[in-house]
Amino acid sequence: YAPTRCTTAQTSVEQGILPPCHHHETVHDPQLVPCTCPLFSCPWEGHLEVVVSHLRQTHRINILQGAEIVFLATDMHLPAPTDWIIMHSCLGHQFLLVLRKQEKYEGHPQFFATMMLIGTPTQADNFTYRLELNRNQRRLKWEATPRSVLECIDSVISDGDCLVLNTSLAQLFSDNGSLAIGIAITTSKVHNAEAEI
Amino acid sequence: YAPTRCTTAQTSVEQGILPPCHHHETVHDPQLVPCTCPLFSCPWEGHLEVVVSHLRQTHRINILQGAEIVFLATDMHLPAPTDWIIMHSCLGHQFLLVLRKQEKYEGHPQFFATMMLIGTPTQADNFTYRLELNRNQRRLKWEATPRSVLECIDSVISDGDCLVLNTSLAQLFSDNGSLAIGIAITTSKVHNAEAEI
Numbered sequence: 001y002a003p004t005r006c007t008t009a010q011t012s013v014e015q016g017i018l019p020p021c022h023h024h025e026t027v028h029d030p031q032l033v034p035c036t037c038p039l040f041s042c043p044w045e046g047h048l049e050v051v052v053s054h055l056r057q058t059h060r061i062n063i064l065q066g067a068e069i070v071f072l073a074t075d076m077h078l079p080a081p082t083d084w085i086i087m088h089s090c091l092g093h094q095f096l097l098v099l100r101k102q103e104k105y106e107g108h109p110q111f112f113a114t115m116m117l118i119g120t121p122t123q124a125d126n127f128t129y130r131l132e133l134n135r136n137q138r139r140l141k142w143e144a145t146p147r148s149v150l151e152c153i154d155s156v157i158s159d160g161d162c163l164v165l166n167t168s169l170a171q172l173f174s175d176n177g178s179l180a181i182g183i184a185i186t187t188s189k190v191h192n193a194e195a196e197i
Numbered sequence: 198y199a200p201t202r203c204t205t206a207q208t209s210v211e212q213g214i215l216p217p218c219h220h221h222e223t224v225h226d227p228q229l230v231p232c233t234c235p236l237f238s239c240p241w242e243g244h245l246e247v248v249v250s251h252l253r254q255t256h257r258i259n260i261l262q263g264a265e266i267v268f269l270a271t272d273m274h275l276p277a278p279t280d281w282i283i284m285h286s287c288l289g290h291q292f293l294l295v296l297r298k299q300e301k302y303e304g305h306p307q308f309f310a311t312m313m314l315i316g317t318p319t320q321a322d323n324f325t326y327r328l329e330l331n332r333n334q335r336r337l338k339w340e341a342t343p344r345s346v347l348e349c350i351d352s353v354i355s356d357g358d359c360l361v362l363n364t365s366l367a368q369l370f371s372d373n374g375s376l377a378i379g380i381a382i383t384t385s386k387v388h389n390a391e392a393e394i
Contacts, residue, residue: 105302143336166357
């Protein structure tokens with residue numbers, strides 16, 4: 001098993017706004033292998049157990065507590081590529097919300113939001129996350145199983161297997177350049193039962 | 198007030214799958230003006246009161262009854278542009294679901310889904326519609342106020358102010374090439390109250 005690594009280095013890492021990391025491989029048994037910071041521009045590697053402290057100490061990423069939280073992503077006008085990131089502590093685990101502005105089609109930036117468990121893919125399968133936007137008489141909800149931070153966030157986003165917003169929809173859901181994202185995590189025993197049928 | 202009109206004529210109108218109509222103007226007082234078929238390729242005009250019978254008789258569009266229904270759009274692989282259309286009779290009104298496959302970015306077809314009231318914009322403001330996709334441990338919900346069929350569906354879709362799906366997400370939500378869309382309509386007095394605050 002090869003470790004995932006941030007191979008690309010970029011300069012600007014603003015506080016709370018981190019450019020994307022480029023992973024090129026997926027790790028399926030992370031217990032034995034070093035893992036890495038899921039953020040762009042960071043060459044750090046380490047075991048899963050110390051990812052949270054790395055994210056807090058090196059990148060100053062905040063942790064919000066509670067089953068349901070609201071994350072306010074500010075300065076949505078910043079040019080692509082940009083990441084907005086928050087950690088969410090819930091049900092005995094830490095999750096990472098990544099909101100990425102990216103130009104999948106040149107000249108047409110879109111927003112992609114997904115949650116990742118700071119844990120293994122097997123652990124991630126036990127949870128369901130929900131992202132909710134609610135403004136201007138519109139409501140958009142996305143529910144899915146979180147990925148593990150050991151998987152490649154870039155492929156999640158390039159596949160579009162996440163909450164996707166075009167610019168005009170992001171503006172409709174934004175207030176004064178800020179996007180409020182409601183986040184909820186639940187355990188997903190029902191999902192696993194369904195999968196077995 | 199100028200009437201909206203289908204100016205573009207195309208050949209293929211398959212049963213239940215109708216290519217898009219091009220409207221270029223929005224009508225705000227439809228009581229006095231002729232309205233038109235919201236479908237591509239159809240030059241028909243008539244008052245709001247007879248739109249439903251026109252859609253049924255000329256285009257053989259089905260009407261589903263009930264507060265909550267499921268519309269199964271088949272043959273999602275058909276090339277863009279393609280429309281899937283169903284009428285939904287609910288709360289004393291008829292609504293039109295339009296699911297459109299369109300290449301907003303060349304070579305990258307996307308799916309856009311919205312509901313329109315067969316009624317005036319003022320009447321439409323009294324309702325909220327919800328579209329829900331649910332499959333493969335993913336759930337996507339979109340809630341908004343329906344537009345009136347007198348408004349331009351093309352601008353709703355080109356603005357992306359609707360449920361938007363990329364191809365890979367549409368595949369994840371599809372079963373054997375068919376997409377099941379849960380549809381619910383409610384009255385939206387709460388929304389109006391919120392808007393006044």
